[in-house]
Amino acid sequence: MKSNKTAKLVVALAAVAALVSACSGDRGEDPSATSTGGSGTTANAASSSSDAKFGTLNSPCGAGDAKGATDQGVSDTEIKIGFGDDRGYVKSPGLNKEMSDAVGALISWCNDQGGINGRKVVGTDYDAAMTQANSVMQEACASQFMMVGHGFAMDQTAEQTRVACNMVAVPGFTVSPDATNGPMTFQGVPMPVDYSNAAAWFQMAEMHPDLLGDFDVVNSTMPSIIASTTKTRSMAAAAGFKLKDCGVTLNYEGESSYVPFAEKFKECGVKGIWTSRSASPPELNFVKALDQVGIDPIFFGEATWYGESVSAWNKDTGLLDNLNADMVFQMLENSDKVPAVKKYSDLVSASGGKTALLGMQAASSFLLWATAANECGSDLTRQCMVNELSSIHDWDGGGLHAVTDPGKNMPTTCGLMTELTGDTYSQVFPTATGEFKCDPKYLVANDKSIWGTELGADRISTKYQNANVIKPQS
Numbered sequence: 001m002k003s004n005k006t007a008k009l010v011v012a013l014a015a016v017a018a019l020v021s022a023c024s025g026d027r028g029e030d031p032s033a034t035s036t037g038g039s040g041t042t043a044n045a046a047s048s049s050s051d052a053k054f055g056t057l058n059s060p061c062g063a064g065d066a067k068g069a070t071d072q073g074v075s076d077t078e079i080k081i082g083f084g085d086d087r088g089y090v091k092s093p094g095l096n097k098e099m100s101d102a103v104g105a106l107i108s109w110c111n112d113q114g115g116i117n118g119r120k121v122v123g124t125d126y127d128a129a130m131t132q133a134n135s136v137m138q139e140a141c142a143s144q145f146m147m148v149g150h151g152f153a154m155d156q157t158a159e160q161t162r163v164a165c166n167m168v169a170v171p172g173f174t175v176s177p178d179a180t181n182g183p184m185t186f187q188g189v190p191m192p193v194d195y196s197n198a199a200a201w202f203q204m205a206e207m208h209p210d211l212l213g214d215f216d217v218v219n220s221t222m223p224s225i226i227a228s229t230t231k232t233r234s235m236a237a238a239a240g241f242k243l244k245d246c247g248v249t250l251n252y253e254g255e256s257s258y259v260p261f262a263e264k265f266k267e268c269g270v271k272g273i274w275t276s277r278s279a280s281p282p283e284l285n286f287v288k289a290l291d292q293v294g295i296d297p298i299f300f301g302e303a304t305w306y307g308e309s310v311s312a313w314n315k316d317t318g319l320l321d322n323l324n325a326d327m328v329f330q331m332l333e334n335s336d337k338v339p340a341v342k343k344y345s346d347l348v349s350a351s352g353g354k355t356a357l358l359g360m361q362a363a364s365s366f367l368l369w370a371t372a373a374n375e376c377g378s379d380l381t382r383q384c385m386v387n388e389l390s391s392i393h394d395w396d397g398g399g400l401h402a403v404t405d406p407g408k409n410m411p412t413t414c415g416l417m418t419e420l421t422g423d424t425y426s427q428v429f430p431t432a433t434g435e436f437k438c439d440p441k442y443l444v445a446n447d448k449s450i451w452g453t454e455l456g457a458d459r460i461s462t463k464y465q466n467a468n469v470i471k472p473q474s
Helices: 013-020 043-048 097-112 133-141 159-164 199-207 223-238 259-268 281-292 308-317 339-350 357-376 382-389
Strands: 032-034 078-085 120-127 146-148 195-197 215-217 272-275 298-301 323-327 414-421 424-429 443-445
Touching: 078 097, 078 133, 078 357, 097 120, 097 339, 097 357, 120 133, 133 159, 146 357, 195 223, 199 223, 199 323, 199 414, 199 424, 215 223, 223 443, 259 281, 308 414, 339 357, 357 382
Parallel strands: 078 120, 078 146, 215 272, 272 298, 298 323
Antiparallel strands: 032 120, 195 443, 323 414, 414 424
16 A cells, blocks of 8 residues: 655644644653754865755755854854654653654754854753643743754644744644644745645546546544544545445544444455554554455555555555555655655754654755745845845745745646555556656645635734734735
8 A cells, every 4th residue: 555744744643633622741851952963164174065965956055154143042153943843742752753853854954054043053852751741832932043854743732832932933744724724834845824735636547547436435524534534535536536435433432343334345346545644553543444344445544654654564464555655755766856855854863853844844844945045145134044044935945845835835837646466556647656746736726624724914823912923924
């Protein structure tokens, strides 16, 4: 089978949202300032690498003569940014640590070139441990210039604090609607509440035109998955699918037996099943049940099904050899054909970090931030950053992912499809490895009833708006 939420995968939102309901556990280690990259980097050394590239992106880092304490966290010599993840969550140790691994590696890469216009980037690596996102944001509000490349599963608890202190953010991912369309927020891979990229369904329709009436969606008792499933149904309809309504709803906390639900799908005659849930143990038990009742439908999911744990499980069972998963990021397996993926993998691996889709997502957001910061030059302020970020409308992280529009908070209209055979993933659509298929029709407007928040005319959440919010200036 195949696996991007992708990127929210990419990708990513479905995997994180699936964990939100189990919020418990203590805060992890205290945040510690991490200055990656040698502070002794000389101007000559930086100059020699000033033409460094990240894939197709000219490096935004390098030597310079920027001066001035232009904003909180900015001095003659330094720019302080916060980043982080939920690695201290006791029920899932190391959760999304690949994001901090990526940002830390890129800070070192940037500082080795001389920083941003000569200012060294000093990163504070925060651990929100799932339940401490607001505490993290309160600390960041007191010292950091911006938050960059982070991802907190319970970002809804920190959004009011962030907006109140004018903390401009370039997160790796967001979860809650108010953060996803929040003021002063820009992402390398946007996934707004009001529009969706339905590439996966359109591409599945091209791959299996004879099955447009034979797919169904697995329903869930979890509110965030219910909302995701509602979006999924509208995307499927836009792509020409007439989903069956087999009436299968799985308890998010698990079922004593999945066989009755698998039997229901068998009786319904499905030949394809979509899940908005990540590859959790209960979901894998459901896959086993499908085999037990004697059916082998296409199992169709988001990029959270693209990963080492899934491939290892399938190596032992072979039950996901009909897996398809959609992506807006390049596959890690494509590093020999996509320079940006190789650059990301080399930098993170050299620093001892973990490479994964969410890591690439964080890397894209860091590069987006650095590109805007470079344009601001010596006069580095949050206002300048909002101005610059809002003007970037063509972004692919140097080739890490399909083209997005961060400035307008609009998703890509591209995608690719992967499949799993044994423990090996490969790209199956489009057939040219490393290529995306793009089409304006992939963009689907979401019904207002499922946004989860109120948006203003500028498509920004109104919930925490105040008179001091930083807005783009021409």
